[in-house]
Amino acid sequence: MADFEKDRFGRYVTQGLSPKQFDKVFDTIHQDRQKRRRQKARQLTPAVLKNKNLDEILKLGKKQVGTFFTIDDLKSFERNRKQVRKQYTGTQTGITHAQLVANSRSIDVKRANNNVDDGSGITSAAFKGMRHNVALIDVTASQRSVHKNHRVEIRFETWDEALEDAAGNDVGAQQRIAKKMVKDRVSVNCNCGRYQYWYRYIATAGNFTIAPPKEYVYPKLKNPTLEGVACKHIIHALTRMQGSGWQSRVLMTLRKNAAGEHYGDDPKKTTEYFTDDEIKRLNRNRKSQTNQRAARAEFNRYQARLDALAGKLKATDKQQLTKTRKQLLKARTITQKEQARREAAQRKLEEATAERDALKQQLADTLIMQKQIFIDAQVMAGKTPEQARRAYLEHVKSKLGN
Incomplete structure (x- = not known):
């Protein structure tokens, strides 16, 4: 495994790396986190959530307000968990762009749009490559963050269908297919703490996170009410993916895979890291502002169509x-x-x-x-x-x- 440079605080240096190095360093960060997680204690696991043993509850420590957790807290957490599973878990994997934005916290959307004045906003993101049906995106961390970059992964869950439809079609039809695919069901992942401690539990329950890792430990401190679905980095990256520039690059990979004689998910054949020139051209993508009101309206229309169909x-x-x-x-x-x-x-x-x-x-x-x-x-x-x-x-x- 390659040795990556660290700063004086022990954090990996993620700036100035090639797309391949960028991808590898975040794989290393994930492995390090996995090791640390194995040593964790006092986690609100499904077993504790179900058993509600008083001794186990006391081991969970105190809430942010300074009082100990109670059986009523756990009952409330279980109701929240059931509601999340009911709201997001369907017969298919993934979440649509409209549903993700519509159900995000408004503060996360504002930060994704850099409509805040506290330095926590997002200003740029770069499309670095494709790993089969997973887009690899480098989102520059906010000014307030101790980190410099975050890796967002977006997996297109209707990739196979789009690949079949795109083969043999004209350019106009292919562009429409790519546009539909990036709006349709996706699974997501981000290495930031916000997603890790606030939203990965929700995404695991809702079946729209890229695993590993899956999260079964309830976010009792950070997000006890289970509000929102995604961090600002995911929202920003997925919004940029709605732009025609990034969609065209995804379409190039679709075409290439449609003509490939290798296995459809052979990593050596289907992993692409873009060149510096490609990344510069893709950075011209002007689709950067997330319109939550429009997303909610679109999701409500989508939900109404589903309800009508169900009826x-x-x-x-x-x-x-x-x-x-x-x-x-x-x-x-x-x-x-x-x-x-x-x-x-x-x-x-x-x-x-x-x-x-x-x-x-x-x-x-x-x-x-x-x-x-x-x-x-x-x-x-x-x-x-x-x-x-x-x-x-x-x-x-x-x-x-x-």
């Missing part, structure tokens, strides 16, 4: 259920009639068979009696029993011959 599906399902019930009832009626018909036919067959067997037995008895009468008459006429039986056979033959 139609329910109505259709009810109609289909009624139709199916009628068909089943009809089928049962037909089956019952058919069963009755078959049983009646079986009874008639059994009766006819019994009658036939009776007639056959009656005929057999009659023939035996006639045979015996013939033989007895021949014996009385002076023939031996053997001569009488032969005479009977000759009599039968003569009858059959006639």
Whole structure:
């Protein structure tokens, strides 16, 4: 593993690195954090949240207001967790751009737009590369931050579908496909503390964070009410991705992967780190301001369409259920009639068979009696029993011959 330079505070130097070095240093930062996290204690894990053991609760320490956590706090946390899962977790991975912005805290949006005067705003971001369907973005940290850069990752969850649609289409259609993809469902990640301690738990529960890491420990101190969804760096980066310049670069990767004969997710073939000239051209992207009001309006329209569709599906399902019930009832009626018909036919067959067997037995008895009468008459006429039986056979033959 490469050794990266650190400053006098022990932080990795993230400025002036090539796109590949930039990506690698943040992989190293993640590994270091993972090691430190293994030593953590007093975390509000799902087990503690469920058990609500008093001794375990006391181990959690005190809230920011200075008082200890209570069972009521944990019950409130569990309600918040269930609400988040209900709000964001669907049948598919990811969150749309409109939903992410609409549900973000207004202060995070203001900082993403640099509409603050305390030095916590974002001013620039650079599109550094693509790792298969994951965009790698360098967001310059705010003036107030102790860090210099943050890596934001945006994974396009409809990538496979877009790749198939883009292949063989004209340029205009491909651009529309790319535009739709970046607005559609994405999963996100940022290495900043805000995302780590405030939002990764929400994103894990909502199934729109890039893992690893997943976060199952409740943010009891930083975000106990589970408000918001993303940090200013993610909001800023995803907003810039709505610009045509960045979308065109994503489209280039889509086209390249559509023509590739390698595995679709082969990292050696699908990882691209952009050149300095490419990054400079991409930095001309003017799409930098996030309009939360417009995003909320768009998300509300989207939600209304989903609700309308769900209503139609329910109505259709009810109609289909009624139709199916009628068909089943009809089928049962037909089956019952058919069963009755078959049983009646079986009874008639059994009766006819019994009658036939009776007639056959009656005929057999009659023939035996006639045979015996013939033989007895021949014996009385002076023939031996053997001569009488032969005479009977000759009599039968003569009858059959006639």
